[in-house]
Amino acid sequence: MSTLITNIGELVTNDPDADDLLGVIERAALLIEGTTVAWVGPADAAPTADQQVDAGGRAVLPGFVDSHSHLVFAGDRAAEFAARMAGESYAAGGIRTTVAATRAATDEQLIAHVARLVQEMRRQGTTTMEIKSGYGLTVVDEARSLAIARQFTEETTFLGAHVVPDGDPDEYVALVTGPRLEAAAPHARWIDAFCETGAFDADQARTVLEAGIAVGLRPRLHANQLGPGPGVRLAAELGLTAVDHCTYLTDDDIHALRDSGTIATLLPGVEFSTRQPYPDARALLDAGVSVALASDCNPGSSYTSSMPLCVALAVREMRMTPAEAVHAATAGGAAALDRDDVGALIPGRRADLVFLDAPTHVHLAYRPGVPLVAQAWIEGRPV
Ligand SMILES: [Zn+2]
Numbered sequence: 585m586s587t588l589i590t591n592i593g594e595l596v597t598n599d600p601d602a603d604d605l606l607g608v609i610e611r612a613a614l615l616i617e618g619t620t621v622a623w624v625g626p627a628d629a630a631p632t633a634d635q636q637v638d639a640g641g642r643a644v645l646p647g648f649v650d651s652h653s654h655l656v657f658a659g660d661r662a663a664e665f666a667a668r669m670a671g672e673s674y675a676a677g678g679i680r681t682t683v684a685a686t687r688a689a690t691d692e693q694l695i696a697h698v699a700r701l702v703q704e705m706r707r708q709g710t711t712t713m714e715i716k717s718g719y720g721l722t723v724v725d726e727a728r729s730l731a732i733a734r735q736f737t738e739e740t741t742f743l744g745a746h747v748v749p750d751g752d753p754d755e756y757v758a759l760v761t762g763p764r765l766e767a768a769a770p771h772a773r774w775i776d777a778f779c780e781t782g783a784f785d786a787d788q789a790r791t792v793l794e795a796g797i798a799v800g801l802r803p804r805l806h807a808n809q810l811g812p813g814p815g816v817r818l819a820a821e822l823g824l825t826a827v828d829h830c831t832y833l834t835d836d837d838i839h840a841l842r843d844s845g846t847i848a849t850l851l852p853g854v855e856f857s858t859r860q861p862y863p864d865a866r867a868l869l870d871a872g873v874s875v876a877l878a879s880d881c882n883p884g885s886s887y888t889s890s891m892p893l894c895v896a897l898a899v900r901e902m903r904m905t906p907a908e909a910v911h912a913a914t915a916g917g918a919a920a921l922d923r924d925d926v927g928a929l930i931p932g933r934r935a936d937l938v939f940l941d942a943p944t945h946v947h948l949a950y951r952p953g954v955p956l957v958a959q960a961w962i963e964g965r966p967v
Pocket residue numbers: 652653654806880882
């Protein structure tokens with residue numbers, strides 16, 4: 585079965601061989617065969633197909649790839665948010681209230697909640713998402729969180745090292761790298777740790793990631809969110825695919841990222857929701873560091889599932905160009921998950937795409953807060 589989408593006002597391909605960053609084709613068409621892109625080019629040169637869809641001059645983009653979210657939880661923390669907006673400072677301890685609610689929830693309640701958030705993401709154009717554990721924090725609850733996440737995505741991450749409980753952090757690391765890791769590993773592709781003052785230090789984070797690597801998981805890291813620290817350099821030293829947050833960086837951190845090729849995943853929903861300074865995306869891009877954008881959707885520090893909002897914030901608050909922001913939210917996210925089947929609309933890639941009720945990608949930042957995503961398709965079908 586082949587489908588030709590034609591009359592596309594602007595097609596963003598992210599073709600790495602194109603002259604411009606987004607590989608834009610105007611007045612374009614796109615041919616899908618089965619679940620993958622078979623051809624892209626000018627509409628007047630398009631091949632025939634079994635069926636045809638008229639895009640009506642809309643822009644078509646690769647679906648957003650949200651490489652960082654924490655969707656498996658129960659309850660919300662609206663009161664904490666309101667208090668913060670009234671002037672109280674953010675403290676990592678708020679995670680514990682979500683942990684208590686998550687442990688108390690049934691499987692059915694957690695599944696229904698993740699399903700609702702995944703639907704919310706899809707309505708906003710996200711076609712691939714990563715989902716972390718980290719609100720269970722027992723052997724059983726971490727494994728169950730990941731098993732639930734697996735029902736929605738292959739990109740599951742064991743974040744047992746999310747918050748340090750009262751007591752000895754080194755003993756806690758032994759638990760995370762021992763029985764919890766053993767139970768979690770069958771349901772996870774990645775392992776992550778929260779490397780920050782007040783959470784895990786560099787040695788503890790390294791221990792957690794190396795234990796994950798030893799059982800076949802891929803490492804990633806939360807680092808330099810709340811202040812400067814060793815996390816980003818640890819990520820570069822270990823050659824991680826991506827390191828996330830990168831809000832407080834020194835020149836040495838930026839050089840380490842550039843030299844290692846580690847992607848800096850920026851999460852502007854966090855700075856928006858916590859009134860922290862935004863990461864210096866311009867310094868990263870100008871130094872030649874690859875950048876991804878993700879939502880960090882979680883009930884504490886960034887309860888948005890909207891990649892269009894992240895694009896708008898990246899442009900307005902982080903001085904990225906609209907093209908850089910859209911690239912970071914699509915191809916950047918794919919690279920941050922080490923995926924070469926999504927994030928671009930070129931022959932051979934998955935036909936995961938978004939129709940915008942707008943003529944160009946620029947409208948995502950130009951018209952912030954407007955629901956511009958008309959429809960998302962995954963593997964060649966509307967969702
Ligand atoms: Zn996070």
